[in-house]
Amino acid sequence: QQADIGLIGLGVMGANLALNIAENGYRVAVFNRTVAKIHEFYEEAGSLKNQIIPCETLEDLAKNIRAPRPIILMVKAGEAVDEQIAALKPFLAKEDIIIDAGNANFHDTVRRLAELGPNDPTFVGMGVSGGEEGARHGPSIMVGGTPESYARIEPVLTAISAKYEGESCSALLGPDGAGHFVKTIHNGIEYADMQMIAEVYGVLRDGLGLTPEAIGRIFETWNAGPLNSYLIEITAKVLLATDKKTGKPAVDVILDSAGQKGTGRWAAIEAQMLGIPATGIEAAVAARSISSLVTERSEASKAYGDLATARLLDGGQAFINALEEGLLAGKIAAYAQGFDVMAGASKEHGWNIPLATTARIWRAGCIIRSQFLDQIAAAFEGSEGKNLLLAPAFVERMKTGSQSLRKVVAEAALAGLPTPALAAALGYFDSFRQARGTANLIQAQRDFFGAHGFKRIGEEGDFHGPWTEAN
Ligand code: 6PG
The missing domain is CATH 3.40.50.720 (NAD(P)-binding Rossmann-like Domain)
Structure with missing residues (x-):
């Protein structure tokens, strides 16, 4: 047969x-x-x-x-x-x-x-x-x-x-190319997810001085809540594993240098080519690149002394809760970006990628699988192509979640702890929700040095500024 x-x-x-x-x-x-x-x-x-x-x-x-x-x-x-x-x-x-x-x-x-x-x-x-x-x-x-x-x-x-x-x-x-494109964005989101989790691990480890086991238990708890996902689940398992050779926590014997085969980078590149912000993915790709600078980082850590652990953070339950909620908020922003890139590419290439269906087939099987994707699918149902941050269900979540994200990023920054992807997610959110941004100044600068012209508020046509070098 x-x-x-x-x-x-x-x-x-x-x-x-x-x-x-x-x-x-x-x-x-x-x-x-x-x-x-x-x-x-x-x-x-x-x-x-x-x-x-x-x-x-x-x-x-x-x-x-x-x-x-x-x-x-x-x-x-x-x-x-x-x-x-x-x-x-x-x-x-x-x-x-x-x-x-x-x-x-x-x-x-x-x-x-x-x-x-x-x-x-x-x-x-x-x-x-x-x-x-x-x-x-x-x-x-x-x-x-x-x-x-x-x-x-x-x-x-x-x-x-x-x-x-x-x-x-x-x-x-x-x-x-639609299927492979969606897989590329899946991997970009996977990079962002993993990086934000790693940043939270960093805050718990270096800011709160917790052991891998203690951090593993926290992730275990989170896996029973809104963060429930495959990546959170395996993070808890990884943190709780013991190295057979030394008896130490397994994560403690692993070199802090992450590889990448290319798909995450492609996601960032495609986002850039389309002119669609995907700062969470970009930050995650860059973080892997920084992680590979093992020698330079060692040299820089000596040059800058112990700046990186300038102060220990308050490890009370309120802050742990903020980390949980902040991670979720960062995740929402990163997913909003990833889906926006797919919507943009879909338009550019005439693919008609169904975003709700995409979220639905990511609910199980794949690396970023989670219940969260079920909520994303529901949000896209009937409002395809609109940024996730504008979906009513997510507006409500981000109103409180962003406050936690802000606290985490701010506290981490003051303690000298890097949270590039979480900070990028927050920066994106804060820029996205600003009706009046600061690009008026960029336009003025462009007009000053290159006579690029600008639009005036509420008026048709192109204008030039009153600038002279002498000013
Ligand atoms: C998956 C994974 C898988 C693999 C990627 C990412 O969805 O099953 O994304 O495809 O892990 O190749 O690998 P890198 O981290 O090496 O880029």
């Missing part, structure tokens, strides 16, 4: 996705460039073996899938995807669908689609989130493609996807 679907690339994500497909009753033909891995995977598949067809060549893979063939690529984003498509094409027909499930840059997805000839298979760009566990037991799936191609792969995607109260976390979000 032929397979229903093919999968290329048996790395951790690919292997788990293949097992997930098999477990859901679909037959899957698998291929990997290093052939040994195919057999290793097959041998370890246990009772799912009879749902898996190991193939040693691409020709074999194509033969073993029932036409029209859907084939998922789960290879390293970048050139490997182009190579795989080129190698695979000779064995495929026009009706087949190649589905790139990696963390592709959406520009590449758009290009790959454009490069296909009239007799080439269809190409679908699909964002998959959820890490190893998600891939194995239900990821969030963000698809970019035509309704026709989605209709053909929808049953298997729905089956393998995460479910939120029974609802599938897989959806078609628009044509061509």
